[in-house]
Amino acid sequence: MSTPEPRQFRxxxxxxxxxxxxxxxxxxxxxxxxxxxPYFLQASTVPFILQYLPILGLLGLxxxxxxxxxxxxxxxxxxxxxxxxxxxxxxLFSIGVDIWLACGAGIVFGALLGLVNGxxxxxxxxxxxxxxxxxxxxxxxxxxxxxxGRPIGGFPPEFAWLGQGRTLxxxxxxxxxxxxxxxxxxxxxxxxxxxxHIVACGNDDRAAHLTGLxxxxxxxxxxxxxxxxxxxxxxxxxxWFLAARPDAGDGMELLAVTIAVLGGTYIFxxxxxxxxxxxxxxxxxxxxxxxxxxxxSAAWQLGVIGVLLIASVSQVRDWRKLLxxxx
Amino acid sequence: MAxxxxxxxxLRFVSPTGSRELALLAAILVAGAxxxxxSPYFLSVNNLVQTMRAGLELGIVSAGMTLxxxxxxIDVSVGGILAVSAIVIGxxxxxxxxxYIVSPLGLMAGTALGAVNGFVTTKLKVxxxxxxxxxxxxxxxxxxxxxxxxxxxxxxxxxxxxxNGWVGFVPAAAIVLFFVYGLMWIILRKLAFGNxxxxxxxDEQAARLVGINVDRTKIATYAMLGFLAGLAALLYVARxxxxxxxxxxxxALEAIAATILGGTNIRGGVGSLLGTLLGVVFIRxxxxxxxxxxxxxxxxxxxIGSLLIVVLTVDAVRNRNNPRAI
Numbered sequence: 001m002s003t004p005e006p007r008q009f010r011x012x013x014x015x016x017x018x019x020x021x022x023x024x025x026x027x028x029x030x031x032x033x034x035x036x037x038p039y040f041l042q043a044s045t046v047p048f049i050l051q052y053l054p055i056l057g058l059l060g061l062x063x064x065x066x067x068x069x070x071x072x073x074x075x076x077x078x079x080x081x082x083x084x085x086x087x088x089x090x091x092l093f094s095i096g097v098d099i100w101l102a103c104g105a106g107i108v109f110g111a112l113l114g115l116v117n118g119x120x121x122x123x124x125x126x127x128x129x130x131x132x133x134x135x136x137x138x139x140x141x142x143x144x145x146x147x148x149g150r151p152i153g154g155f156p157p158e159f160a161w162l163g164q165g166r167t168l169x170x171x172x173x174x175x176x177x178x179x180x181x182x183x184x185x186x187x188x189x190x191x192x193x194x195x196x197h198i199v200a201c202g203n204d205d206r207a208a209h210l211t212g213l214x215x216x217x218x219x220x221x222x223x224x225x226x227x228x229x230x231x232x233x234x235x236x237x238x239x240w241f242l243a244a245r246p247d248a249g250d251g252m253e254l255l256a257v258t259i260a261v262l263g264g265t266y267i268f269x270x271x272x273x274x275x276x277x278x279x280x281x282x283x284x285x286x287x288x289x290x291x292x293x294x295x296x297s298a299a300w301q302l303g304v305i306g307v308l309l310i311a312s313v314s315q316v317r318d319w320r321k322l323l324x325x326x327x
Numbered sequence: 328m329a330x331x332x333x334x335x336x337x338l339r340f341v342s343p344t345g346s347r348e349l350a351l352l353a354a355i356l357v358a359g360a361x362x363x364x365x366s367p368y369f370l371s372v373n374n375l376v377q378t379m380r381a382g383l384e385l386g387i388v389s390a391g392m393t394l395x396x397x398x399x400x401i402d403v404s405v406g407g408i409l410a411v412s413a414i415v416i417g418x419x420x421x422x423x424x425x426x427y428i429v430s431p432l433g434l435m436a437g438t439a440l441g442a443v444n445g446f447v448t449t450k451l452k453v454x455x456x457x458x459x460x461x462x463x464x465x466x467x468x469x470x471x472x473x474x475x476x477x478x479x480x481x482x483x484x485x486x487x488x489x490x491n492g493w494v495g496f497v498p499a500a501a502i503v504l505f506f507v508y509g510l511m512w513i514i515l516r517k518l519a520f521g522n523x524x525x526x527x528x529x530d531e532q533a534a535r536l537v538g539i540n541v542d543r544t545k546i547a548t549y550a551m552l553g554f555l556a557g558l559a560a561l562l563y564v565a566r567x568x569x570x571x572x573x574x575x576x577x578x579a580l581e582a583i584a585a586t587i588l589g590g591t592n593i594r595g596g597v598g599s600l601l602g603t604l605l606g607v608v609f610i611r612x613x614x615x616x617x618x619x620x621x622x623x624x625x626x627x628x629x630x631i632g633s634l635l636i637v638v639l640t641v642d643a644v645r646n647r648n649n650p651r652a653i
Binding site: 074120124127129130131134135137138139140141142144145148254257261267268297299300302305306309310313314 | 628
């Protein structure tokens with residue numbers, strides 16, 4: 001693995017700089033999108049965009065914490081957890097379990113799947129990338145294979161309250177899930193000891209270990225948290241579409257990683273925060289919806305996200321060296 | 328050199344003990360025996376040759392993937408490289424170009440895209456997994472933009488003897504595989520370049536200090552994987568005579584799985600081409616056998632995924648006292 005470079009002294013906090021840059025990027029995205037499509041900058045579009053936020057947002061928040069705690073940690077299985085938990089909740093519901101109870105069981109199931117990842121990565125010390133790639137296969141394949149690829153439907157209409165309902169014009173899923181979760185995580189990360197411990201693990205796990213921090217337990221806990229947040233996302237998706245699609249989470253893992261690193265989380269851990277992640281979610285969602293409204297091929301979304309992913313991780317400091325064509 | 332015992336365990340074609348290769352071979356034989364008993368169609372020349380032809384692209388890509396993973400890298404975008412190369416080949420055929428121009432074009436496209444991956448990981452210092460995830464997005468975007476929802480169909484069969492032909496009693500596909508693995512073996516074992524790949528995988532910093540041009544070696548290795556993906560695209564087009572929209576979607580993960588199953592260390596520095604080849608054979612035989620015995624092909628990913636988890640766990644438990652190995 002590459003050695004972390006010495007931190008350069010900066011006049012201001014780099015993370016705060018990042019937030020401003022992201023804010024600028026977001027405004028730029030909104031301006032471009034409203035130029036592309038006359039429908040974009042209308043009051044009615046706002047709740048529509050917000051509707052798309054929570055599922056990806058929850059995955060992005062979980063990913064941020066997993067990456068932040070270092071290791072290097074990453075969780076590529078989040079999309080598959082969304083699919084598998086959805087299918088499990090659907091199966092429980094179809095055998096007659098109360099829908100909200102089934103959702104609760106689904107969240108516990110998500111935590112267990114996260115625990116599998118956490119143990120594979122931190123206790124058995126399999127590189128996170130490989131372990132979660134394997135579980136991505138296994139979980140996602142299980143969702144498809146057990147259902148034969150067919151969606152499970154027939155959820156009661158009152159279940160749609162979470163995914164489709166609005167309070168004061170805001171989608172319930174944003175108001176009652178995403179915003180509280182983001183606030184709790186932000187407070188945890190910046191105002192509590194646990195948060196400091198997470199950052200310490202990411203900065204230097206050896207030092208953290210010698211200080212007496214339970215590095216393994218913290219990291220396993222964050223994988224579990226990522227599983228829980230993915231399961232929550234899955235429940236929101238269920239309530240939105242009123243059906244459990246076995247491929248519901250396909251491709252979400254890449255978006256979640258993109259959101260985390262675009263939000264300023266250093267890919268090897270130790271630096272990052274919730275505000276950046278939230279802005280990254282807003283940027284990605286704005287791009288997605290905007291391109292959709294402007295009737296531009298979904299392929300462009302993929303391309304733009306790919307460029308954003310690479311650009312947000314590449315180290316700008318090296319651009320000048322790059323242009324001088326020295327090896 | 329010849330009189331000295333070979334004490335470079337990481338540099339051997341067969342890994343030091345050969346235990347992984349033997350275990351895989353045993354697994355292949357057990358699976359083969361089971362499928363032979365379970366299905367009358369499994370053990371026939373026709374079925375096995377068909378399986379090999381269908382697995383040709385995976386075999387070729389996995390050889391390159393082995394080199395990249397030994398170097399401590401990874402490339403999840405090979406499916407995208409394969410797809411874009413296949414599109415270049417298809418469009419070139421449609422433009423009426425002859426095969427001796429189309430083929431180099433396809434290979435060059437693959438090589439260039441692989442080199443881009445290498446460039447992004449080395450010069451922009453993006454970790455390979457992120458860089459290739461990003462380029463995978465970009466390559467699939469290119470693919471969708473060029474061919475949209477349709478297929479490129481009705482391509483000429485000029486090169487199909489390479490896949491479907493026979494040389495005496497030997498299927499041409501086997502000869503192609505032999506050449507690719509032979510070439511990779513020479514590169515890995517007989518050239519200084521191969522030693523550099525192992526050295527970078529073992530300790531990149533040390534390799535740099537010894538004077539190896541790490542960046543150049545990396546870019547060349549990614550480009551080589553790209554070249555092989557281009558070759559796979561050429562053979563894909565020769566075999567299918569069209570370019571579908573879902574071309575290459577699973578090949579990266581399958582190639583990684585085959586490589587890891589074959590005993591290559593995901594952290595780099597250790598690995599064998601023979602293991603990878605056996606890994607490819609194992610995956611393909613499992614897939615073919617499961618279909619023949621009536622198991623839904625939907626279970627394939629579950630099985631590959633679980634297998635990977637088991638192998639990674641066994642490796643981890645066996646090497647838990649060795650901080651370098653997984």
